[in-house]
Amino acid sequence: MRLQDKVAIITGAASGIGKGTAELFAEEGAVVVVADLPTSRGEEVAAAIRERGGRAEFAAVDVTDAAQVQALVDGVASRYGRIDILYNNAGLPQAFTPIEEVTEAYFERLIAVNVKGVFLGSRAAVPYMKKQGNGVILATASTAGVRPRPGLNVYSATKGAVIAFTKALALELAPFGIRVNAINPVATDTPMLPGFIGDQDLETGRQNFLRTIPMGRFAQPIDIARAALFLASDEASLITGVDLEVDGGRCV
């Protein structure tokens, strides 16, 4: 058990990468808080983990709402006495869009979920982690944050911001025993993937993505979950400030 009795909050855990990570963390002994929108399938994800003998609860939260995020983090700290791992994973995609067609409202929405959500979660969890003298903060950034694709302008900017934020926090929090790392998945087979492809034919869009991945396959949620598990575990105790590509060679 690599996360025995660790308390982990995972945002966006009702689906895709977050769900896969919640399942793996629970298998590895963690108490998992499946944090996602109230309209999500988070309750089902948590119940399925419990049915398999794991420990999980659903917490409804909109990561763009400061009061909700604070209440989530305070609630977990008071129920379990600590927060060992915060995985800021919730995010929204962008369909390929020429910059002149990107609306201001869309820009603001993407920044709110993909960037402000990471800030709000981290800000709320850090005081507890400082008090404990340890903790791990993870974020799902993206290969788009280091190797953008044309038409994914705002999305790439949000992920670049997450990577820079991760590195800045890693330096700031290292003296407190808190590690901060990001993961950069390549195109991953989750419900989000069609959201990048947009109006193109789905199969053509998938093939276009696949051609850019040297290892010739999409990431699966478990590929990202395993990277998150390593970074969250004590095996990575000297690793902070990295943005780890899980990308079949795309960023080389």
Ligand SMILES: NC(=O)c1ccc[n+]([C@@H]2O[C@H](COP(=O)([O-])OP(=O)(O)OC[C@H]3O[C@@H](n4cnc5c(N)ncnc54)[C@H](O)[C@@H]3O)[C@@H](O)[C@H]2O)c1
């Ligand atoms: N799928 C990919 O190709 C890919 C590639 C690189 C990075 N990512 C990143 O991985 C992360 C997870 O994406 P996924 O592929 O698992 O997508 P997904 O759509 O399967 O899951 C995303 C989850 O985030 C939740 N969410 C969205 N807005 C939220 C909000 N305001 N508050 C709380 N929860 C919210 C959704 O309800 C959903 O359950 C995202 O940050 C995404 O940008 C995905």
